[in-house]
Amino acid sequence: MEAWLQHMIHLMLETLALPQVGLGAVFVVALISATLLPLGSEPVVLLLVNARPDLFWPAILVATVGNTLGGAITWWMGYGAERAYEAAVHHTPRDQRMLGWLRRFGAKTCLLSWLPIVGDPLCALAGWSRLPFWPCVGYMAVGKFIRYVLMTAIGMAVLH
Numbered sequence: 001m002e003a004w005l006q007h008m009i010h011l012m013l014e015t016l017a018l019p020q021v022g023l024g025a026v027f028v029v030a031l032i033s034a035t036l037l038p039l040g041s042e043p044v045v046l047l048l049v050n051a052r053p054d055l056f057w058p059a060i061l062v063a064t065v066g067n068t069l070g071g072a073i074t075w076w077m078g079y080g081a082e083r084a085y086e087a088a089v090h091h092t093p094r095d096q097r098m099l100g101w102l103r104r105f106g107a108k109t110c111l112l113s114w115l116p117i118v119g120d121p122l123c124a125l126a127g128w129s130r131l132p133f134w135p136c137v138g139y140m141a142v143g144k145f146i147r148y149v150l151m152t153a154i155g156m157a158v159l160h
Contacts, residue, residue, distance in 0.1 A: 022048055023048075023055065023059065026044055026048055026062050027063070027065070029041045029044045029066075030064075030065075030070065031066040031067065031069055033070065034066070034073070034074060035073060035077075036074060036124065041066070042147075042148070042152070045059050045152050046151070046156070050159055053156075056152065056156075059152070060148045063148045064141060064145040067140075067148075068137060068140050071113050071137070071140040072133070072136075074120055074123040075123050077124055077127065078123065079127035079130065080127075081128060082130070099129050102131070106131055106135075107126070107135035107138075107139050109122060109126065110123065110136040110139035111140075111142060111143040113139070113144065114143040114144050114147035123136070123140065
């Protein structure tokens, strides 16, 4: 099993050219994966750090910045979608109830932006709800940083 895993890592490193493009690839994949597109950035971070252990902290920071920027883009997408919706249709009491929990907890809900499946739509809902942009981005960054540190450290422990 370990030989197969090492072989797959080698193939992915060659395919992504991670040692050559390194942090740039991490940034782009992390940014795209934080939008509503279904893509995970953790494997790319782990592969780079496995190939270049000296890049552990730079990879974590670049992934956090890219993923947070992607979350901010998603916030703006939600904000724009809400404005377009508002222009086309008036809100109903049901719409208000569905977003009530998000407004109740405010920007702090963006700490959960690291969660798979629900994290990226949560950023869009934060924008839709017009939660304050910079506090949302700050909470996104904290949650995403912690996720990258934990996932990469656990992944490195499993690989070695």
